Amino acid sequence: MAVTIVTRAGKGSPLTHDQVDANFNNLFNRTVIIKVLPDSIPTYVGNGISAFTIPLALNGLVLSATAGDLGAHVYTAGVTGTTDIMLHNLTQAVDMLTTAITIDSGETDSSTAAAAPVVDGSNNTVATADVIRFDIDAVSSGTAANGLEIRMQFKGA
DSSP states (O other): OOOOOOOHHHHTSOOOHHHHHHHHHHHTOEEEEEEEEEEEEEOOOEEEEEEEEOOGGGTTOEEOOSTTSEEEEOSBOOBSSOEEEEEEETTTTEESEEEOEEEOTTOSBGGGOSSOOEEOTTSOBOOTTOEEEEEEEEOOSSBOOEEEEEEEEEEOO
C-alpha cells in the first residue's frame, strides 16, 4: 500500500491532531519481503522453513493488520487445496496470526485468497533481535506450489 502523508498545502488548511499523528505513523511504515523458498523448490509442511531477525529499525513496531499489508506469493501455483503459512515469533514463543496466510489452489498470491490472514493483536509487536519463523502448515495435496515469498508491513503502534 502507498504511504499517505497529508500536507497543509495539499489540504488547504491546518492539519488536525489526528492527521499529524497519522503522518508520523505513516513515516514509520516498513515493508519486509523474505524469500523463503527458491522459485523451483516445492513447498513442504514444516516449522522453521526460514526465519529472519528483527533489526533495530523495526523495534517496537507492529505487524500490520491492514488488508494487503501482509501476504505471500508462490511462483508456480499449487493444485488441489491451499498453501497455508504461519508467522511465529520464536523469541516470544507466540504465533503472530490467528488465521494463517493462505494461497488458494491454482493461484500464485494470497491477495486473492478466499480467507484473508488475521493478525493477532495481542502478539503483533516486535522487538530488536526477535526471531520471526516461517511455518508452512499446509500444502496443496495434488501438486505443491513452487517457491515462496512472504510480504509483511510493520507500522507504528
